[in-house]
Amino acid sequence: xxxFGLFSSKQKTSAAAAKERLQILIxxxxxxxxxxxxxxxxxxxxxxxxxxxxxxxxxxxxIRLDRVGDSSVLELNVTLPER
Amino acid sequence: xxxxxxxxxxxxxxxxxxxSAALAxxxxxxxxxxxxxxxxxxxxxxxxxxxxxxxVVFDFVNVISGEATLNQALIQDKRMENLSILAASQTKxxxxxxxxxxxxxxxxxxxxxxxxxxxxxxxxIERGATMALHFxxxxxxxxxxxxxxxxxxxxILGILQSKSKRAKEGGKVQEHLLITRYDPIRVDQGEMLSxxxxxxxxxxxxxxxxxxxxxxxxxxxxxxxxxxxxxxDAGQAYSDAVARFLGDDRPLRFVTAKKQGLLSRxxxxxx
Numbered sequence: 001x002x003x004f005g006l007f008s009s010k011q012k013t014s015a016a017a018a019k020e021r022l023q024i025l026i027x028x029x030x031x032x033x034x035x036x037x038x039x040x041x042x043x044x045x046x047x048x049x050x051x052x053x054x055x056x057x058x059x060x061x062x063i064r065l066d067r068v069g070d071s072s073v074l075e076l077n078v079t080l081p082e083r
Numbered sequence: 084x085x086x087x088x089x090x091x092x093x094x095x096x097x098x099x100x101x102x103s104a105a106l107a108x109x110x111x112x113x114x115x116x117x118x119x120x121x122x123x124x125x126x127x128x129x130x131x132x133x134x135x136x137x138x139v140v141f142d143f144v145n146v147i148s149g150e151a152t153l154n155q156a157l158i159q160d161k162r163m164e165n166l167s168i169l170a171a172s173q174t175k176x177x178x179x180x181x182x183x184x185x186x187x188x189x190x191x192x193x194x195x196x197x198x199x200x201x202x203x204x205x206x207x208i209e210r211g212a213t214m215a216l217h218f219x220x221x222x223x224x225x226x227x228x229x230x231x232x233x234x235x236x237x238x239i240l241g242i243l244q245s246k247s248k249r250a251k252e253g254g255k256v257q258e259h260l261l262i263t264r265y266d267p268i269r270v271d272q273g274e275m276l277s278x279x280x281x282x283x284x285x286x287x288x289x290x291x292x293x294x295x296x297x298x299x300x301x302x303x304x305x306x307x308x309x310x311x312x313x314x315x316d317a318g319q320a321y322s323d324a325v326a327r328f329l330g331d332d333r334p335l336r337f338v339t340a341k342k343q344g345l346l347s348r349x350x351x352x353x354x
Contacts, residue, residue, distance in 0.1 A: 013273025018230050019280045026237050026284060033241045 039065060050078055085193035087200045088328075089219035091243075093235030095206030097227045098263040101299055101309060102321075103203035104132045106223065108308035109325030111166035115198045118157065120188075121171035122215040123205035124180060130170045133160065134306025144172035147184035153191050162311065167197075171211075180214045189218055208242060217248050221257045221328075224287060227264045228276040233284055236260075240285065259290035261324060266295045267340040278338060291324025293317050294337040 043063040050056060060079040065072055090103040100121075107119035121129035124144060130136045135158045141151035146169075153169075160166035169188075172179065192200055204215035216222065222243055226236045240258065249256045262278055269275040278292050298315030302308065310325070312318040316337050323333045 015270070015273045015276050015280065018276050019284065022230055022233055022276075022284050025234060029234075029237065030241070033245075 039063065046076065054080055056081065085189070085197050085200050086220050087189060087202060087218050088221045088223060089202040089204055089215045090223045090225060091204040091212065091216060091239050092206065092225040092232065093208065093212075093239040094227075094232045097225050097232050098293070098299070099206070099225050100129050100132050100203055101303065102223065102225050102261060102263065102293075103129060103201055104308040105310035105318075105321040106325060106328070107166060107168075107199070107201040108160075108163065109310045109322060110199045110201070110329075111160070111163045112310070113325065113329060114165070116165045116196055117199040117201060118167040118169060118192055118197045119201040119203060120169040121203050122180070122211045123203065124171045124175055124211050125173065126205065127171035127173055129203050130158075130168065131306060132303055133168050133308065135160070135168055135170075136306070139170045142170045142172040143188070144175040144179045146188055147179060147181065153188065153195070162307075178210055180210055182214065182217065185214050185218065208238070213242065213246065216243055216246070216256075219243065219247055219256045220249065221259065223259045223261050223290065223328075224285070225261050225263055226281060226285070228262060228270070228278070228281055230276075233276070233281060236285055240287065258287045259328065260285060260287040261291050261293065262289070263293040264295045265292050265338065267338055271340045278335075289335075290327050291320060292335055292338050293320045293324070 043061065046063070047056075047058060047061045050061065056078065060081075062077040064075040064077075066075065088106065090099050090106060092099050103119055107117050110117040119129065119133070120143060121127050122143075123129070127142070130139050138158050141156035143156070145151040146153050146156045156169055158168045158170065160168065189200060202215040202219070205211040216239070224236050224239060226232050243256045243258065244250055247256050260282065262281055265278065266275055270277045278289065282289050294316050296309075296315060296317035298312050298317045299309050301315075302312055302317075309315065309317050310321040313322070320337055323336060326333050
């Protein structure tokens with residue numbers, strides 16, 4: 001086995017690990033940066049309002065801002081619990 | 084019309100000042116009237132890298148506050164008559180750089196006939212750095228093939244694309260990626276991000292790759308921009324980068340590891 005190991009089964013290099021970590025991190029940071037500053041606050045307040053009427057968890061509200069041409073579309077997804 | 088070229092990186096110690104000095108000297112060598120300005124108020128070092136530290140009488144902040152004229156503060160390089168240096172203040176607060184003041188100095192430099200104004204940005208994203216970014220027509224993003232440097236470069240790109248004067252006016256700052264301290268041997272061994280990896284992640288056009296080189300320390304020791312060390316690998320790589328900036332098409336050099344002989348490969352030689 002050791003003999004074949006010399007030729008195959010290349011372990012992932014540290015440079016490959018660095019690239020993977022950076023790609024994940026930077027795509028996440030770019031998403032945050034592209035949204036306007038008020039988005040996290042807006043999400044929290046909407047969550048509070050919904051919570052007044054329905055018992056939901058924090059992760060049941062998803063908020064997204066997309067740019068379509070000249071206008072922005074605010075997309076709000078609230079997953080309501082089943083009765 | 085003068086072109087403002089800002090050399091920036093976010094992270095410190097990646098080679099901004101070395102690159103600013105090289106770029107400015109290279110542009111001057113190519114026949115363009117060039118001035119290089121140190122935006123690192125409080126921690127100036129461009130004067131030292133350019134070898135003019137003993138000739139600084141007035142600085143950038145003195146000019147902004149009206150304590151000196153631009154002509155009094157500009158230091159003309161002794162090697163090239165079309166190259167000038169404007170040093171940063173060592174004592175003043177970084178808030179001394181007002182947007183209005185900096186804008187006026189840049190306008191005045193353009194009126195004096197400078198074709199290129201190279202701005203050496205400080206590390207970080209505080210006032211000196213944002214001021215240097217604000218007025219940029221071109222930005223040279225200096226990045227080491229290393230995770231924290233790449234991440235910081237991406238943050239700087241975000242600031243350029245949202246907060247620069249050009250971006251606010253609906254335009255775009257022209258971005259160029261300059262990778263420094265590149266070690267092709269370690270890239271080959273999978274120990275260092277490759278130039279392709281860095282370009283993929285940052286999505287900016289590559290203007291040059293500067294190899295890790297002893298010539299850089301030697302240049303800073305003696306106060307000579309490394310680009311003037313024409314025999315050195317780093318000097319030649321910077322010359323190529325300047326030529327590309329000016330529109331020449333040049334192949335990359337010093338980006339592949341020297342081929343090892345069969346014997347040393349069998350014996351596991353090399354370093």
